[in-house]
Amino acid sequence: MLVVMRHDARAENVQAVVEAIEAMGYQALPMPGRQRTTVGVVGNEGRVDGGRLSALDGVQEVIHVSQPYKRVSREWKAESTVIRLPGGLTIGGDDVQVMAGPCSVEGEAQLLQAAHAVKEAGATILRAGAFKPRSSPYSFQGLGRAGLELLAHARRETGLLIVTEVVDPEGVDWVAEVADIIQVGARNMQNYSLLRRVGRSGKPVLLKRGIAATIQELLLAAEYVLAEGNPDVILCERGIRSYDTQTRNLFDLSSIPIVHALSHLPIIADPSHGTGRSDLVPSMARAAVAAGADGLLVEVHPSPERALSDGVQSLRPEQFERLMPEIRLIAEAIGRRIAEPAGAHP
Ligand code: PEP
Ligand code: MN
Secondary structure, three states: OEEEEOOOOOHHHHHHHHHHHHHOOOEEEEEEOOOOEEEEEEOOOOOOOOHHHHOOOOEEEEEOOOOOOOOOEOOOOOOOOOEEOHHHOEEOOOEEEEEEEOOEOOOHHHHHHHHHHHHHHOOOEEEOEOOOOOOOOOOOOOOOHHHHHHHHHHHHHHOOEEEEEOOOHHHHHHHHHHOOEEEEOHHHOOOHHHHHHHOOOOOOEEEEOOOOOOHHHHHHHHHHHHHOOOOOEEEEEOOEOOOOOOOOOEOOOOHHHHHHHHEOOOEEEOHHHHHOOOOOHHHHHHHHHHOOOOEEEEEEOOOHHHOOOOHHHOEOHHHHHHHHHHHHHHHHHOOOEEOOOOOOOO
16 A cells, blocks of 8 residues: 655655554564655555545645555555666666567676677676576576676676676676676576575666466566665566477566566566577567667677587577667667667767
8 A cells, every 4th residue: 555645745644644554563664655655555465445644734644555566556655766887878768778688697708708798789787697596407597607707807807787687596696796797697586595696686676477477476586685775676588388399488578568568677678598599589589679678688698509509599699780770770760779888978
């Protein structure tokens, strides 16, 4: 539930509302806004009787949040969240951020080649996993902390920001030291202790949709992060399980406008995992921008045939370079813009 204060409400009116909510056994979250303060009510299961609150001085209206997720919902916060990243980059505003790079950090030469290639093509953020959540325990598991060091090196050398995955709560401090955005992968979307831990990391979180998760489950997972005090969550559509074997996953483009309607959080699209096929990535990347995605996550490898993970879905640098001007045109057509690299901003 949300208690909307009148624009001329005084601090003591807000305080009285907070105390009334706490006396009812719930938690009160005052949120000062430009026009007026709202006070969120959390900790309630089911409907709260708002009658007592609407009678208090300075209260304009009491709104029931009908969704099971609260803080991530548009009912709770009408304006879209714009996440600020180092170098003046933003996610969730007019700019569409392109995150690109190999699935995994495999070594210095591979990572730097990929980083330079995606930067030259116009990406703003380098993606690559140092810790890899692999379906098989016998597959390449990533370079771990050595991989994080290579990512830090690539960041210094190219100025690209870094998004990289964390796979367990113990790794959050290491990853947060290097990453500008911490990725929680599809397999961990419902790992609640990890979600709580990244909620206290102080870094923006890229939360990928689970392989069989509903949109509501994705939003509830994001709620865990916000509930720990971290408002900077970027959702990611990366495809869901289907019965068709033509693609690795079914890339659910409709989730983009659905999430935008239900939540103020930004959502980006990952056509690489979404399709599992490099030949489908450019068309689905274009479609995702057209559908309103706030960013793209694209796997690009200097030589996909030698990749230690996800080579079949990785673009070659020249394919990625061809994609960039196409998505620029599409972004412009819908009143948006593919972001310029960090530092290129005034
Ligand atoms: C990845 O981004 O390389 C990855 C492991 O993705 P997902 O969690 O979506 O499978
Ligand atoms: Mn991958």
